[in-house]
Amino acid sequence: MHCPYCNYFDTKVTDSRVTGDGFSIRRRRECTKCNFRFSTVEQGEILDLTVIKRDGRREPYNKEKLSQGLKRSLEKRPFTAEQFTALVQKIERDIQRKRKSELTSEDIGEMVMKRLKSFDQVAYIRFASVYRSFQDAQSFSQELKGLGSRRARSVK
Numbered sequence: 001m002h003c004p005y006c007n008y009f010d011t012k013v014t015d016s017r018v019t020g021d022g023f024s025i026r027r028r029r030e031c032t033k034c035n036f037r038f039s040t041v042e043q044g045e046i047l048d049l050t051v052i053k054r055d056g057r058r059e060p061y062n063k064e065k066l067s068q069g070l071k072r073s074l075e076k077r078p079f080t081a082e083q084f085t086a087l088v089q090k091i092e093r094d095i096q097r098k099r100k101s102e103l104t105s106e107d108i109g110e111m112v113m114k115r116l117k118s119f120d121q122v123a124y125i126r127f128a129s130v131y132r133s134f135q136d137a138q139s140f141s142q143e144l145k146g147l148g149s150r151r152a153r154s155v156k
Contacts, residue, residue: 004036006031014030073123
């Protein structure tokens with residue numbers, strides 16, 4: 001790890017702690033040259049997962065694509081950076097729990113929709129409209145009715 005202040009190549013870890021979510025480690029580091037102190041956060045990464053697209057193409061899993069899709073659906077919605085990071089981590093844990101080397105984009109889309117439904121219903125509808133390719137207002141309306149009926153059942 002290079003020092004962000006002097007760019008020296010060697011730093012030492014002075015303290016390590018598990019973050020509140022239990023899925024990351026926060027490390028305090030110190031540069032061995034200039035003694036500058038800084039923090040880093042380490043978290044697991046999904047490796048060796050192939051995503052099978054709708055047209056049959058295969059491509060490696062890309063966390064950035066997941067984040068971009070979520071950001072588009074959450075545009076102009078109230079959420080914090082911490083909440084967003086937690087949402088991405090929950091979706092990635094769902095992916096890891098499948099314990100498969102290949103997943104379809106549909107499988108991942110369903111996991112995203114499940115998490116978005118409880119995170120932000122407007123973002124859920126936005127994502128669903130693209131993911132499920134709503135062709136008309138009736139398709140959109142049916143999805144909204146489904147959300148309303150599930151919400152009414154959970155309130156009772």
